Ligand SMILES: NC(=O)C1=CN([C@@H]2O[C@H](COP(=O)(O)OP(=O)(O)OC[C@H]3O[C@@H](n4cnc5c(N)ncnc54)[C@H](OP(=O)(O)O)[C@@H]3O)[C@@H](O)[C@H]2O)C=CC1
């Protein structure tokens with residue numbers, strides 16, 4: 001990041017009002033009558049109605065359009081364990097994105113504990129306040145147990161964005177990038193650097209879409225995760241491969257695909273050169289990718305490259321998923337976000353990337369032209385068609401898979 005951008009980022013967060021979100025009123029509160037409705041005595045009536053039937057929370061409070069973004073700050077972007085207070089800007093950022101892109105009210109909650117049990121108890125006790133819970137930047141392997149336990153204890157959708165949001169967007173980008181490179185998911189050799197929340201979920205989803213587990217080589221800080229390696233947790237074990245490869249240099253040689261969900265500058269030009277012809281490189285670590293796109297492009301011209309950042313082409317980032325997925329889920333009051341809903345989001349994203357790009361999107365991105373190809377494999381976050389294609393697809397999948405508690409809204413019937 002340049003010094004100018006760093007200064008601008010601090011000023012953006014500090015001025016004119018510290019932070020990025022605020023609360024607004026949805027009802028008049030000017031007169032004595034307004035207050036007697038909003039507060040005492042009028043407020044007693046909705047309280048009694050909810051005590052009689054808890055579903056009335058959706059009628060008389062903002063619960064149904066309110067998502068909590070909750071973290072303990074143990075895996076803040078690719079910056080590591082910065083702790084709860086330091087992750088607040090990212091969590092406020094996710095809340096901003098919920099509102100900006102999907103009209104969902106969102107509040108960030110930072111929980112100061114690294115203990116999974118304490119975290120689960122804390123979140124479970126406040127869950128009834130919200131229509132959904134978006135878990136964010138919680139490190140593996142604890143994140144898996146946290147999400148499982150909370151999904152069981154809460155009857156609202158609990159979604160770990162770094163797992164599923166990332167996996168959905170990565171899968172959509174990958175399907176399109178491979179099509180452009182003339183390759184099939186079923187055939188490609190994939191090197192995945194990182195074996196945490198995002199990496200495990202991305203590889204699981206790619207496998208469920210057709211990638212072959214034996215073609216995936218996953219690495220953590222200690223190198224390739226191979227069958228028989230000591231000290232490998234159960235989640236990494238799912239991707240333990242029978243192989244003699246041990247280092248990233250070993251694993252990347254001849255690979256068709258690199259997926260980086262690890263840390264900055266870990267993929268060298270030499271490694272990139274050793275990949276198969278027409279490679280796909282997703283260097284998705286934030287804020288700094290596994291290889292800088294400038295270096296990657298200088299090194300070889302036959303690649304499709306994506307990063308997680310807004311300032312390069314092909315932003316493979318969960319911002320393209322979670323706002324719209326929650327919109328669809330909330331609109332049919334889904335009890336969970338299941339595999340059918342995730343796959344529907346993948347296909348909607350793939351399809352939208354092939355549609356002509358409206359002028360408003362070009363203007364927002366400062367581009368003259370964008371069309372499906374190596375520099376445009378996935379829609380831009382500024383594209384308001386994301387809302388109109390992903391949310392209905394997800395809502396419909398929820399209804400069809402039996403997890404919706406409301407029928408498909410009329411506004412989605414034709415979408
Ligand atoms: N573009 C996007 O939308 C998203 C990008 N990400 C990025 O993915 C990365 C991981 O996030 P997340 O999965 O949530 O975090 P986790 O803490 O759950 O996982 C981090 C993983 O990266 C591995 N890793 C870290 N440094 C290295 C290294 N030097 N060499 C090899 N492996 C390394 C860790 O290895 P070990 O297991 O040995 O500790 C671990 O497996 C971050 O950079 C984050 O910004 C995450 C979500 C969304």
Ligand SMILES: CC(=O)C(=O)O
Pocket residue numbers: 076077078137161162285286308317318319
């Ligand atoms: C984008 C995101 O969620 C991350 O890098 O953690």
Ligand SMILES: [Mg+2]
Pocket residue numbers: 077136137161162
């Ligand atoms: Mg994250």
